[in-house]
Amino acid sequence: MFKSIFAKYFTVISLILSISLMAIGLVQVLLSTQYWVADKKELLSSSNKDIADLAAQTARIHSSGTYDISAINYDMDIISRTIGAYMFIVELDGEIVMCSDSAEVLLNKMLSHDILAEIGTSSYWEVGRLNGLFDSRYYTAGQPLIMPDGVHVGYVFTSSSADGLHKYMRENTRVFLLSSLGVLVLAFIAFYLMTYSMVRPLRQMASVTRSFGMGNFSSRVPVHGHDEVAELAAALNTMAVSLSSVEGMRRSFVANVSHELKTPMTTISGFIDGILDGTIPPEKQRYYLSIVTAEVKRLSRLVKSMLDLTRIDNGELQLNAAHFDLTELSCGILVSFEPLIERKHIEIAGLDDCPRTEVTADRDLIGQVVYNLIDNAVKFSGENGKITIRLYTLDGRVHFSIRNTGTGVPSDEMPHIFERFYKSDKSRSLDKNGMGLGLYIVKTIITLHNGEIVVRSVEGEFCEFEFWLSI
Numbered sequence: 001m002f003k004s005i006f007a008k009y010f011t012v013i014s015l016i017l018s019i020s021l022m023a024i025g026l027v028q029v030l031l032s033t034q035y036w037v038a039d040k041k042e043l044l045s046s047s048n049k050d051i052a053d054l055a056a057q058t059a060r061i062h063s064s065g066t067y068d069i070s071a072i073n074y075d076m077d078i079i080s081r082t083i084g085a086y087m088f089i090v091e092l093d094g095e096i097v098m099c100s101d102s103a104e105v106l107l108n109k110m111l112s113h114d115i116l117a118e119i120g121t122s123s124y125w126e127v128g129r130l131n132g133l134f135d136s137r138y139y140t141a142g143q144p145l146i147m148p149d150g151v152h153v154g155y156v157f158t159s160s161s162a163d164g165l166h167k168y169m170r171e172n173t174r175v176f177l178l179s180s181l182g183v184l185v186l187a188f189i190a191f192y193l194m195t196y197s198m199v200r201p202l203r204q205m206a207s208v209t210r211s212f213g214m215g216n217f218s219s220r221v222p223v224h225g226h227d228e229v230a231e232l233a234a235a236l237n238t239m240a241v242s243l244s245s246v247e248g249m250r251r252s253f254v255a256n257v258s259h260e261l262k263t264p265m266t267t268i269s270g271f272i273d274g275i276l277d278g279t280i281p282p283e284k285q286r287y288y289l290s291i292v293t294a295e296v297k298r299l300s301r302l303v304k305s306m307l308d309l310t311r312i313d314n315g316e317l318q319l320n321a322a323h324f325d326l327t328e329l330s331c332g333i334l335v336s337f338e339p340l341i342e343r344k345h346i347e348i349a350g351l352d353d354c355p356r357t358e359v360t361a362d363r364d365l366i367g368q369v370v371y372n373l374i375d376n377a378v379k380f381s382g383e384n385g386k387i388t389i390r391l392y393t394l395d396g397r398v399h400f401s402i403r404n405t406g407t408g409v410p411s412d413e414m415p416h417i418f419e420r421f422y423k424s425d426k427s428r429s430l431d432k433n434g435m436g437l438g439l440y441i442v443k444t445i446i447t448l449h450n451g452e453i454v455v456r457s458v459e460g461e462f463c464e465f466e467f468w469l470s471i
Contacts, residue, residue, distance in 0.1 A: 010195045017187050021180045025173075032172055036165050037139070041125055044141035044158040047079050048123075051087065051156045052145050059147060067153050069098075069145070076100045085160040086138075089145070090116070092154055103159075109133065111157075119144065119155060127162060137162040201229050205236055212243060264295035264302075306437075319362045319448060326357045326366070326398055326469075327391050333371050334389070337378050346378065347386040354391045359398045359469050365445045366469070370400070372438040373465050377404035380463065396471055403464035409457040417455055418443040442467075 051072060058071040069089070080087040080100035088099035094111040112131035118124060124142030129135070138159040145154045204221050211219040220240060221233040271288045274280040280288055331351060341348065359366075377387045381404040390401040409417060418439050446453045446467050453467035 009198070010191060013191045013195070014188060017184065017191075021184065025176050025180065028176060029169065029173070032169065033165065036168060037127065040139045040160060040165075041141060043083055044085065044139060044160060045123060045125070045143070047083055047085070047087065047158045048141050048143040048156050050079065051076060051158075052143055055145055055156070056148055059153075067147055067151070069153070073098055073100075077102075080158075083158075083160070084164075085158050087156070087158050090155040090157060092116075092152070097154075106133070111155075115142070116155065124157075130159065134159065198229065201233055205233065208236065208240070212240065218244070264298050267295050268292050319365070321360055322363050323358060323360050324363050326359045326370075326400060327351075327354050328356075329363065329367055330354075330370050330374075330389065330391065330400070333367060334374055336371075337374055340378055341387075344378070344381065345384045346381050347384075348389070349386060350389040354389070355393075357391045357393060357398045359471060361449050361469055362445075366449070369442045369445050369467070372442050373400075373402050376438060376465070377402050377463075380404060380406045382406050393471065397468040398471055399466060399468045401464060401466040403462050405462050408459040408461055408463045409455065410459055411457075414455065414457065418453075 054075055055069040055072045058069065060068040060071070076087045076089075076098070077100045080102055086100060086103035086106065088096050088103050088106050090111050091097050094113055094116055096106050096109050096111060099106050111133065115124065115126075115131060119142050122144075124140070126140045128137055128140075130138065130140050138161055140157060140159040142155055142157045144152055145156055146152055201221065201224075208219045208221050220237050223230050223233045223237065271280065271292050275285050275288065334348065334351070374387075374389075381387060385405045387405075388401075388403045390399070392399050442465075443453055446469075449469055451467055451469045453465065455463070455465050457463040
């Protein structure tokens with residue numbers, strides 16, 4: 001039925017306000033009616049009491065023993081005109097024997113004996129026609145006339161037309177409806193503006209999210225105020241920044257992977273085609289096949305790194321903590337680089353006096369960290385270079401430091417050294433087999449162990465990586 005939050009909210013608020021005003025009007029009518037009737041009853045009953053008291057004071061006794069209360073006729077006229085009502089005296093047999101000037105039409109009429117029987121010696125109250133005495137509804141209060149000696153001589157009645165209540169209620173209702181109409185108009189305008197101001201940011205958010213769905217992450221939602229909607233808009237803008245960053249990383253990732261895959265595959269394809277079509281002579285085939293083997297191994301390392309990267313991004317990289325000697329692990333990994341170290345005549349220092357350093361961590365993952373750092377140091381150390389490895393314990397932490405001489409890392413590249421697919425050697429003259437994932441994986445593994453890794457470098461002199469783990 002309702003297609004928008006705006007319509008729903010505005011309709012619900014309008015219904016609540018309308019129903020509330022109707023309830024207020026109904027309660028007002030009920031309370032006004034009760035107040036009006038109670039006030040009339042008090043006024044008419046009070047007038048009857050005044051006439052009854054006045055009759056008791058002024059009554060004269062005839063020789064026959066009957067009371068003469070005709071002296072109160074003048075006072076009845078004054079009171080009836082004052083309160084706008086009929087006043088009349090009824091004898092015990094029900095005959096109306098005296099009345100105010102305004103009620104002369106009632107003179108000598110008979111009042112129902114049922115009413116007289118009901119009043120007895122107490123008061124009487126009725127909203128009606130007094131058993132046909134009146135043609136329309138009247139408020140009627142009755143009271144017995146009791147002389148000072150206790151003789152019951154008749155009844156005094158005061159009647160006021162009920163049309164006054166109808167007029168009062170009509171005017172009251174008219175005023176209420178006009179004021180309610182004014183309140184509704186102002187409230188509807190206020191609700192409309194308020195609802196529109198609340199829904200507008202949501203519509204803007206919907207438009208922005210549609211832009212996100214089409215790949216446009218530059219759109220932003222204006223943030224106004226500090227309420228929940230503003231917090232949602234700010235969160236959406238923050239999400240847009242994150243999505244934009246992720247999209248940029250994705251594009252960079254695809255571009256880098258494409259580049260890393262294209263180079264070895266082109267090399268492999270070219271050399272194999274050359275062997276198959278006879279372009280490469282048989283005596284050189286072994287040489288070129290060794291190059292193909294190296295490129296295949298490079299592809300294998302790339303695939304392994306990509307799988308590790310996927311496990312890291314998906315949160316699937318689990319730590320299998322164990323207690324082991326980090327010094328022993330480092331020495332074992334260093335041995336695997338012995339042929340390359342000897343070929344480049346690199347000097348290894350620091351491990352001779354390294355103490356035994358026990359640590360609790362994932363042995364395989366920390367082994368990968370040490371392997372990557374040593375591989376990096378050997379790769380970027382020049383001929384006759386030097387690699388210094390230090391392991392020591394300080395303040396409940398095990399520190400591993402590896403420094404290599406060489407060109408170092410330029411200061412402007414230092415903030416990016418741990419980013420995925422980032423290569424400091426832009427020309428790839430030194431890092432022909434690298435993929436720019438090693439240091440990213442190193443930092444991620446150290447972070448998973450609640451450790452920290454830092455890099456220090458002086459361009460043209462050295463580069464040093466150091467990480468620490470809690471014992």
